[in-house]
Amino acid sequence: MKQLFGPPRALQERPTHYCPGCTHGIIHRLIAEVIDELGVQEKTIGIAPVGCSVFAYDYFNVDMQQAAHGRAPAVATGIKRVLPDRVVFAYQGDGDLASIGAAEIIHAASRGEKITVIFVNNTLYGMTGGQMAPTTLLTQKTTTSPLGRKEGQHGFPLKITEMLALAAGAAYVARVSVHNPTHIARTRKSILEAFKTQIAGRGFSIVEVLSTCPTNWGLSPLESLKWLEENMIPFYPLGVLKAPGGEGMK
Amino acid sequence: MGELLLMKGNEAIGEAAIRAGCQAYFAYPITPQNELGEYLARRMPEESRVFLQAESEVAAINMVYGAAGAGARAMTSSSSPGISLKQEGISYIAAAELPCVIVNMVRGGPGLGSIQPAQSDYFQATKGGGHGDYRLIVFGPSTIQELVDLTGLAFELADKYRNPVMILGDGALGQMMEPVEFPAMDEVTLPLKPWATTGMKGRPQNVINSLHLDPEDLDRHNAHLQEKYRAIARQEVRYELENQDADYFLVAYGTTARVARNAMHKAQGEGHRVGLIRPVTLWPFPDAAFAKVLDRARAFLTVEMSAGQMVEDVRLAVNGRAPVHFYGRTGGVIPSQQEIYEALIKIIQGGEKA
Ligand SMILES: Cc1ncc(C[n+]2csc(CCOP(=O)(O)OP(=O)(O)O)c2C)c(N)n1
Numbered sequence: 201m202k203q204l205f206g207p208p209r210a211l212q213e214r215p216t217h218y219c220p221g222c223t224h225g226i227i228h229r230l231i232a233e234v235i236d237e238l239g240v241q242e243k244t245i246g247i248a249p250v251g252c253s254v255f256a257y258d259y260f261n262v263d264m265q266q267a268a269h270g271r272a273p274a275v276a277t278g279i280k281r282v283l284p285d286r287v288v289f290a291y292q293g294d295g296d297l298a299s300i301g302a303a304e305i306i307h308a309a310s311r312g313e314k315i316t317v318i319f320v321n322n323t324l325y326g327m328t329g330g331q332m333a334p335t336t337l338l339t340q341k342t343t344t345s346p347l348g349r350k351e352g353q354h355g356f357p358l359k360i361t362e363m364l365a366l367a368a369g370a371a372y373v374a375r376v377s378v379h380n381p382t383h384i385a386r387t388r389k390s391i392l393e394a395f396k397t398q399i400a401g402r403g404f405s406i407v408e409v410l411s412t413c414p415t416n417w418g419l420s421p422l423e424s425l426k427w428l429e430e431n432m433i434p435f436y437p438l439g440v441l442k443a444p445g446g447e448g449m450k
Numbered sequence: 451m452g453e454l455l456l457m458k459g460n461e462a463i464g465e466a467a468i469r470a471g472c473q474a475y476f477a478y479p480i481t482p483q484n485e486l487g488e489y490l491a492r493r494m495p496e497e498s499r500v501f502l503q504a505e506s507e508v509a510a511i512n513m514v515y516g517a518a519g520a521g522a523r524a525m526t527s528s529s530s531p532g533i534s535l536k537q538e539g540i541s542y543i544a545a546a547e548l549p550c551v552i553v554n555m556v557r558g559g560p561g562l563g564s565i566q567p568a569q570s571d572y573f574q575a576t577k578g579g580g581h582g583d584y585r586l587i588v589f590g591p592s593t594i595q596e597l598v599d600l601t602g603l604a605f606e607l608a609d610k611y612r613n614p615v616m617i618l619g620d621g622a623l624g625q626m627m628e629p630v631e632f633p634a635m636d637e638v639t640l641p642l643k644p645w646a647t648t649g650m651k652g653r654p655q656n657v658i659n660s661l662h663l664d665p666e667d668l669d670r671h672n673a674h675l676q677e678k679y680r681a682i683a684r685q686e687v688r689y690e691l692e693n694q695d696a697d698y699f700l701v702a703y704g705t706t707a708r709v710a711r712n713a714m715h716k717a718q719g720e721g722h723r724v725g726l727i728r729p730v731t732l733w734p735f736p737d738a739a740f741a742k743v744l745d746r747a748r749a750f751l752t753v754e755m756s757a758g759q760m761v762e763d764v765r766l767a768v769n770g771r772a773p774v775h776f777y778g779r780t781g782g783v784i785p786s787q788q789e790i791y792e793a794l795i796k797i798i799q800g801g802e803k804a
Binding site: 265277280 | 473474476500502504505506508509510512513514515516517518519520521522524538539542546647648649650651652655656657658659660661
């Protein structure tokens with residue numbers, strides 16, 4: 201009997217530790233499907249961040265390195281520079297990438313490192329219990345902005361992906377979301393494009409994925425998807441910001 | 451016997467690293483070690499190897515983590531403030547058991563301090579430096595030739611033990627020129643690293659990691675690391691002992707040992723029985739050198755370009771069996787032969803309490 205559908209080879213068959221309704225699992229699967237589709241499982245090295253997805257090395261079935269908080273782009277750079285014919289991707293949360301690791305991501309993009317970064321934005325620090333991140337929306341309540349984020353006190357949310365699109369070394373930059381099946385399919389396509397950009401040697405590629413955190417948002421999984429759609433997308437518009445063919449920068 | 455070249459210490463480390471098969475070097479500018487990065491910026495591409503100037507010392511050490519984890523011989527260098535920035539990364543590297551070489555051309559501290567030579571990073575280098583229970587193998591070279599020889603050995607031991615090795619130089623060594631001889635190109639055979647993350651072709655997944663959330667698991671991992679450190683302490687101690695039958699011993703490493711040796715010669719010329727213990731490995735510390743002389747040694751004088759750091763290890767090695775004195779200058783001042791000589795004579799004449 202011919203099998204038409206099954207778990208991706210680039211994913212290990214084991215349950216994840218993610219909370220119900222968290223979208224890290226979906227994003228893992230999409231990356232693994234892309235690795236399978238490109239046939240690069242045996243030459244891919246992934247980097248797990250510090251954050252909820254720290255155990256990504258237990259889920260992806262490719263070689264993995266676990267990086268210090270925020271430093272995944274530097275670790276990816278080290279790997280890719282010594283193994284230029286391999287496929288290297290870093291998986292990072294928004295605290296990891298946009299706060300403590302802001303320098304590493306900007307300079308990896310600026311140098312045009314031929315790596316792919318999957319940037320999972322859930323608007324807060326999930327693993328440590330829901331503190332404010334640079335990406336936290338105005339008025340959004342977190343454990344360290346208990347009355348809601350106020351610009352005068354906490355500063356403004358940071359659209360770091362737009363900043364990265366300005367880097368000359370960045371070849372593919374997109375923001376996508378996984379709040380419904382249509383967008384999940386688009387996310388898969390963007391991740392595929394990002395990996396292809398790397399493999400073609402065109403430069404740095406990054407896909408920001410808007411994601412949920414029902415536990416720290418204090419919402420049900422379903423309410424979380426709705427909250428993402430109604431609050432995050434208006435501030436973090438979806439689309440391809442930059443692509444090798446000249447697409448984007450709208 | 452190869453040809454002798456006249457070279458600056460910083461550049462000599464660079465060439466020695468190339469001869470040792472260093473495949474990737476990650477730089478960030480800081481005085482007094484800039485010549486090393488500048489030398490390798492030219493030489494690494496000539497040999498089709500990786501030179502990259504990182505955006506910070508933090509990034510540089512994490513690039514080392516990635517490259518070393520991918521199986522390459524990797525190196526970074528800096529001076530004191532930059533080495534402080536690298537500490538989290540060094541702790542991860544030690545925990546994940548990645549081989550690499552880290553050069554610290556120490557300058558005066560604390561803070562921004564000075565750009566002159568110092569030995570005030572001894573504690574940081576030999577007692578861990580970053581968080582957690584770990585050790586670096588630490589070398590304290592005192593000539594440019596020794597810098598070259600120990601750079602080669604550093605890569606070898608890093609691979610042998612899967613452990614970071616630090617070369618603890620000082621600003622003076624980096625800047626000074628001396629004739630040196632290098633091993634031939636392509637003399638080293640690089641070891642296989644079946645644990646490296648090179649892509650899982652033909653084998654199961656490899657993971658480079660330092661996270662062990664289960665307490666029992668982390669306890670076991672730490673026990674494994676400690677066992678490795680004990681093996682290193684048994685096998686890799688290196689030191690120089692001059693005039694073993696002396697009554698009084700100077701103890702010094704690096705640039706300071708050169709001046710201390712001159713002070714020793716001056717005192718010997720006046721009929722005093724003075725010897726020198728020069729640790730070459732600062733960790734593991736050469737307790738064995740002290741054991742050899744403790745039966746007759748009447749006192750030790752430790753000389754450092756610090757407020758007194760290695761002297762604590764000397765006291766542990768001597769273990770109360772003789773007085774241990776200290777003489778040090780800080781801030782970039784190199785103790786003079788005369789100063790050391792006078793401190794020594796005071797002890798010999800009994801005017802100085804330990
Ligand atoms: C140097 C350092 N600082 C702080 C931490 C604590 N820490 C662990 S996870 C985390 C937050 C990660 O949040 P994010 O990147 O948004 O990912 P998420 O957990 O939301 O997926 C922090 C601050 C750490 N491990 N290391």
